[in-house]
Amino acid sequence: MLAIGDIPKEEHDVIVIGCGLAGLASALSAYENGVEVVIVEKATRALAGGSGRFTDGVIRSVIKEPSSEKNPHTGIYSEEDFYDDLMKTTKGMCDPELAETLVKNSASALDWLLNFGVEWDIPRPGGPGRRTAKGGGEGLVETLISAAEKRGIKILYETRAIKLIVDKYMNVIGVRVLTKNGLLDLMGKAVILASGGFQANPEMRTKYLGETAGLIQIVRGTRHATGEGIMMALEIGAQPYGHWGGFHTAPIDARSPKLECGVTNIRGFEYGILVNIYGERFVDEGENYYDLIYVDVAHKIIKQPGNLAFSIFDQKIKHLALIHWAGSEAIVADTLKELAERLGILYPERFEKTVNEFNAAVQPGEFNPKKLDGKCTIGIEPPKSNWAVPIDTPPYVSYPLTGGITFTFGGLRINTNAEVLDITGKPIPGLYAVGELTGGFFYHSYPGGSGITRNLVFGRIAGKNAAERAKCQKT
Numbered sequence: 507m508l509a510i511g512d513i514p515k516e517e518h519d520v521i522v523i524g525c526g527l528a529g530l531a532s533a534l535s536a537y538e539n540g541v542e543v544v545i546v547e548k549a550t551r552a553l554a555g556g557s558g559r560f561t562d563g564v565i566r567s568v569i570k571e572p573s574s575e576k577n578p579h580t581g582i583y584s585e586e587d588f589y590d591d592l593m594k595t596t597k598g599m600c601d602p603e604l605a606e607t608l609v610k611n612s613a614s615a616l617d618w619l620l621n622f623g624v625e626w627d628i629p630r631p632g633g634p635g636r637r638t639a640k641g642g643g644e645g646l647v648e649t650l651i652s653a654a655e656k657r658g659i660k661i662l663y664e665t666r667a668i669k670l671i672v673d674k675y676m677n678v679i680g681v682r683v684l685t686k687n688g689l690l691d692l693m694g695k696a697v698i699l700a701s702g703g704f705q706a707n708p709e710m711r712t713k714y715l716g717e718t719a720g721l722i723q724i725v726r727g728t729r730h731a732t733g734e735g736i737m738m739a740l741e742i743g744a745q746p747y748g749h750w751g752g753f754h755t756a757p758i759d760a761r762s763p764k765l766e767c768g769v770t771n772i773r774g775f776e777y778g779i780l781v782n783i784y785g786e787r788f789v790d791e792g793e794n795y796y797d798l799i800y801v802d803v804a805h806k807i808i809k810q811p812g813n814l815a816f817s818i819f820d821q822k823i824k825h826l827a828l829i830h831w832a833g834s835e836a837i838v839a840d841t842l843k844e845l846a847e848r849l850g851i852l853y854p855e856r857f858e859k860t861v862n863e864f865n866a867a868v869q870p871g872e873f874n875p876k877k878l879d880g881k882c883t884i885g886i887e888p889p890k891s892n893w894a895v896p897i898d899t900p901p902y903v904s905y906p907l908t909g910g911i912t913f914t915f916g917g918l919r920i921n922t923n924a925e926v927l928d929i930t931g932k933p934i935p936g937l938y939a940v941g942e943l944t945g946g947f948f949y950h951s952y953p954g955g956s957g958i959t960r961n962l963v964f965g966r967i968a969g970k971n972a973a974e975r976a977k978c979q980k981t
């Protein structure tokens with residue numbers, strides 16, 4: 507991009523691009539390490555905070571002490587536990603050095619948050635190692651923004667970073683931004699990229715995640731995760747890294763708002779059956795516990811016609827459907843035919859046949875939703891491995907589901923100092939990156955709650971190293 511005419515300049519120590527949780531952690535850390543910091547944020551003040559604002563604020567870390575009133579959590583969790591969960595969910599592909607840094611610094615990063623006024627709430631049950639910020643993601647974001655403001659960290663809202671500025675040695679020396687008053691060059695001693703992934707950019711989704719992902723209807727988090735930070739860095743020779751074709755998704759209510767819907771998941775499909783708009787099953791709904799299969803199931807839902815599926819329950823099991831959003835109203839009918847019509851299933855008779863065949867294939871045994879009960883089907887495709895009970899007690903209950911995109915996995919390669927590496931593997935002087943725009947952490951899936959941990963751990967590291975660099979440059 508060639509801009510004609512004089513572009514005003516402003517001098518800063520450290521420039522952070524993005525006021526999500528990664529940017530806030532980076533800025534607070536740089537400030538703590540003794541330098542002046544400015545944050546550039548594309549969104550309005552009301553939407554600042556990135557995707558973190560739309561989360562429940564669940565954060566995973568190593569936990570050594572039992573749960574207490576001041577420090578409520580879901581159970582003790584060792585470094586080995588966290589490392590193993592990272593490796594299991596990513597099918598062994600998480601970069602071991604990044605994983606180790608994340609795990610080893612996780613507990614201290616959560617303690618560090620307390621300095622800014624964050625408090626812990628009683629967490630939702632789930633596996634061990636998880637805490638929940640009081641006020642959820644919104645509470646967390648607002649607490650950190652006000653901590654930044656109190657410390658005099660300037661946040662330039664509605665200001666979009668468009669280009670990294672380099673000198674003739676390829677040191678990063680600033681960022682060109684577009685403000686309400688036109689272009690401005692922010693010159694700095696170090697730049698921290700924290701502008702999120704590319705899940706809200708259909709062009710990049712199609713290019714890197716494939717045509718089906720390009721058609722995803724619902725972006726669960728910020729509308730501003732459009733990949734510009736990644737592209738700016740690639741333009742100056744940064745190294746792409748990680749699972750560029752991968753993304754996180756979850757089965758959510760298909761009626762959720764198209765953007766920034768937050769947590770509208772409907773859990774419990776594993777106890778009933780899932781059918782597509784043709785009235786056909788397409789997945790083993792009870793292959794494993796929800797937490798271990800929901801990402802895969804959501805990927806399969808996205809591949810169904812119209813990106814749509816319906817979870818079907820009868821009166822025996824309808825209480826096992828867990829909704830998170832007030833808009834998740836159940837669709838109820840006295841007969842399967844009527845249910846098919848209400849849901850808009852294109853072939854109601856096929857749907858009735860699917861349910862009847864499923865019911866006939868259910869094997870005897872005790873149904874136990876609390877464990878993998880082995881109560882399965884035989885003779886149908888796909889099978890159901892656990893929790894198979896006949897759907898035969900009307901009124902029937904259903905929820906429409908789609909796979910909403912949560913965040914993308916591919917991004918920039920960083921080292922354990924949060925420095926961005928170039929295509930030859932050398933750090934790009936003056937450039938750091940943190941959060942969703944970094945690759946190499948998550949492949950296929952991620953252990954829930956570790957996205958925010960990544961922001962905190964690497965934000966602290968990037969802030970400290972950027973501040974050290976800025977101080978050296980000044981002397």
Ligand SMILES: Cc1cc2nc3c(=O)[nH]c(=O)nc-3n(C[C@H](O)[C@H](O)[C@H](O)COP(=O)(O)OP(=O)(O)OC[C@H]3O[C@@H](n4cnc5c(N)ncnc54)[C@H](O)[C@@H]3O)c2cc1C
Binds near residue numbers: 560
């Ligand atoms: C519904 C939902 C629930 C989730 N639940 C959890 C959870 O409980 N626990 C967990 O660990 N993770 C969770 N996640 C994932 C987690 O929220 C994100 O991975 C994390 O918040 C990303 O933070 P980030 O700062 O890297 O990116 P973002 O949150 O995307 O922030 C990037 C910021 O940069 C700004 N920006 C973008 N481009 C520019 C530009 N060109 N110039 C200036 N600014 C720019 C954006 O406006 C945004 O404010 C959830 C995500 C969603 C969507």
